[in-house]
Amino acid sequence: MSRFQTTAVHAGREDFNALCVHAPPLDLSTTYPIADLGTGSASFDALIGGAADAANPIYARLHNPTVARAEKAIAVLEGTQACVAYSSGMAALTALLMDRAQHGKHVLVVRPLYGTSDHLLESGLCGVQAEFITDAGQIASHLRPDTALVIIETPSNPTLNLIDIRAAVQAAGTVPVAVDSTFATPVLQRPIELGAAYVWHSATKFLGGHGDVIAGVICCDEARAAPLRTMRAATGALLHPLAAYLLHRGLPTLKMRVEAAQANAKVLAQRLSEHPAVAKVHYPGLADSPNAHLVGTQMSGPGSLMAFEMRGGHDAAANVMAKVQVMTSAVSLGSVDSLIQHPAGLTHRMVPDDVKLATGITPGLLRLSVGIEDVEDLWDDLVQAMG
Ligand SMILES: *Cc1c(COP(=O)(O)O)cnc(C)c1O
Numbered sequence: 208m209s210r211f212q213t214t215a216v217h218a219g220r221e222d223f224n225a226l227c228v229h230a231p232p233l234d235l236s237t238t239y240p241i242a243d244l245g246t247g248s249a250s251f252d253a254l255i256g257g258a259a260d261a262a263n264p265i266y267a268r269l270h271n272p273t274v275a276r277a278e279k280a281i282a283v284l285e286g287t288q289a290c291v292a293y294s295s296g297m298a299a300l301t302a303l304l305m306d307r308a309q310h311g312k313h314v315l316v317v318r319p320l321y322g323t324s325d326h327l328l329e330s331g332l333c334g335v336q337a338e339f340i341t342d343a344g345q346i347a348s349h350l351r352p353d354t355a356l357v358i359i360e361t362p363s364n365p366t367l368n369l370i371d372i373r374a375a376v377q378a379a380g381t382v383p384v385a386v387d388s389t390f391a392t393p394v395l396q397r398p399i400e401l402g403a404a405y406v407w408h409s410a411t412k413f414l415g416g417h418g419d420v421i422a423g424v425i426c427c428d429e430a431r432a433a434p435l436r437t438m439r440a441a442t443g444a445l446l447h448p449l450a451a452y453l454l455h456r457g458l459p460t461l462k463m464r465v466e467a468a469q470a471n472a473k474v475l476a477q478r479l480s481e482h483p484a485v486a487k488v489h490y491p492g493l494a495d496s497p498n499a500h501l502v503g504t505q506m507s508g509p510g511s512l513m514a515f516e517m518r519g520g521h522d523a524a525a526n527v528m529a530k531v532q533v534m535t536s537a538v539s540l541g542s543v544d545s546l547i548q549h550p551a552g553l554t555h556r557m558v559p560d561d562v563k564l565a566t567g568i569t570p571g572l573l574r575l576s577v578g579i580e581d582v583e584d585l586w587d588d589l590v591q592a593m594g
Contacts, residue, residue, distance in 0.1 A: 211284070211394070216459040219280030233452045234273045239264045255440055257433025259289060269440050273448035277455035281414065281424055284393040284458065285406055289432035291425050291439060292451060296389065296409025298444035299423030300324055303356070303385060303405060304333035305442075306434055311355030312336050315379075317343050317370060319566035320360040320387065321409075322555035328358070341566060343370045346378035360387035361396075362506075365514045365550040365574040366567045367489045369498035372505060376402035383431075389413070389541070394465040396506045404431060412541030416457040416464050420450045464543060464579055468511035471585060472577040476513050478586060484523065484593045486571070489514040511577040512540060514550070517593075521570035524549050528573070530592035533584050540576030545585055547575050 209217070223229060241247035241263060250261035254269040259278075264270040274292055282290035293299040304327075307314065314335045316328055328337035335356075340349055346357055357379045361370040367390075376384050383404030388396055392413045398406045408414055410422035423446075425435060439445065446454075476490035491502050492509030502509045517523035527547065528536040534545040538553050548554060555568050563569075577585065 212462050214283055215280075215461055218283040218458065219276040219278075219455055231273060231276055231452060231455055233448060234271060235448055236264075236271075237267045239266070241265070255437060257435070257437040259429075259432070259436070267448075268443055268445060271445075271448050271451070273455075274446050274451040277446075277451040277458075278424070280455055280458055281393075281410075282426055284461075285426040286393070286397050286399050287406065287426040288429045289427060291427075291432050291435045292410070292446040292454075293423040293425070293439065293444045294446055294450075295421045295444075296321075296407070296411060296423035297323055297327065299407050299409075299425050300327060301333055302435055302438055302442070302444060303407065303425055304328075304335050306438055307355040307383075308334035311353035313338065313351045313354045314356045314358060315340065315346060315349050315354055315382075316358045317341070317346070317360070317375075318562065319363050319366055319368070319555075319558075319568065320358070321364045321389075322550070322558055324358075324360070324387065325555075325562075326557040339562075343375050343378075346375055347380070350380065350382060354382050357382055357384045358387070359384065360389075362390040362491055362510060362512065364390065364512075365489075365555065365572065367491055367496070367512060367514060369491055369496075369501045369505070371498065371501060372396075372398050372401040372403055390510055390512050391506055392461060392465055392541075394462045395469075395508050395510055399426065401505065404428075410454055411539065413461065413465060414457060414541075415454050416461065416541060416543060417453075418539065418542040418544070420453045420457075422446050422450050422454050465511065466508075467579040468543075468577050469508050471579065471582040472511040472513060473509065474582050475575070475577060475585060475589070476509075479513075479515050479589070482590075482593065484518055486516040486518045488516075489567070512574065513577070514572055514574045516569060517571040517573065519571065521551075523593075524571050524573050525552075527589075527592045531588055532591075533580060533588040534575075534578075534592075540574075542576070543579050545576060545578035545580060547573055550574050
């Protein structure tokens with residue numbers, strides 16, 4: 208097996224020499240010619256039954272070769288047998304919940320997590336009843352006979368809490384654990400190796416990496432992937448092949464982007480923690496961060512997301528957002544450029560106010576996704592914006 212970086216460059220490209228191409232063919236077909244009805248019918252059965260592949264793709268809602276390439280590459284990087292790609296991270300979570308709802312109605316969720324994930328789970332829209340806890344140490348005591356899934360997000364959005372994945376898996380016993388690993392990427396963390404059943408990503412973020420793709424993926428073993436594909440064929444939450452092409456294109460540079468952004472983030476987190484306008488910095492790379500011991504063990508590095516609390520509260524935070532010039536005031540994260548936003552006012556708006564406060568989503572909190580610009584320009588920008 209090749210090492211991570213070689214795999215990142217070559218995964219999903221194994222057949223290029225045979226095809227005599229040097230870039231992935233972008234297949235935008237919606238339908239595929241059926242030369243032989245017997246083969247067509249057998250392929251239809253296979254794909255509707257959840258197979259990753261068949262002799263004939265039949266129709267692009269059942270299978271698309273460009274999407275399958277990107278899926279294959281991401282599965283290899285994540286260390287899973289399979290990957291199923293969706294039109295967004297939220298479509299991926301929806302599919303996972305609808306699938307697990309067939310096994311039980313109760314889903315146990317550790318807060319905080321991405322605001323829209325929280326909102327979707329709270330809504331009950333996907334046929335499951337979510338129970339929220341804020342301490343992963345309470346997973347075992349909240350399991351029920353009908354618990355179909357445990358959901359954790361580590362590092363968590365927006366406060367960068369780390370959860371011990373191995374301990375969560377142990378506490379969940381026979382109940383599968385799904386880890387939202389969007390902030391970590393497979394460069395920094397591989398939850399499957401720690402016992403998780405599902406890893407899911409908003410591939411919109413680091414995996415795409417350039418702010419031009421909305422996508423979601425679920426990585427898991429083949430037996431869990433098959434029903435997800437069957438449901439995707441039935442419900443149609445597909446990743447468009449052009450989006451899959453762009454997603455695949457981002458993978459060779461994933462490690463470089465993650466590491467360059469992380470190097471910048473380490474510097475900015477340290478300097479922010481010493482700045483008089485800042486009350487607190489939430490960053491797993493700082494020694495006083497809760498569960499910092501998981502950096503270097505569960506995670507190979509602290510990543511490039513952080514949140515910081517302005518002493519001046521809401522108005523000071525709004526002022527920083529208004530004044531940044533190199534950084535962009537915008538939601539989303541994991542792009543090559545730095546993005547700063549206000550969780551309470553934007554991404555976590557739908558989280559109930561009491562939950563916001565209990566989980567540290569305060570009026571003065573800003574979340575910063577550090578990009579790969581020159582770190583001194585980023586620091587100068589922050590200093591002038593906080594002034
Ligand atoms: C953005 C995000 C999501 C949602 O993904 P979309 O691609 O925007 O649908 C889920 N989890 C985390 C941690 C995210 O940052």
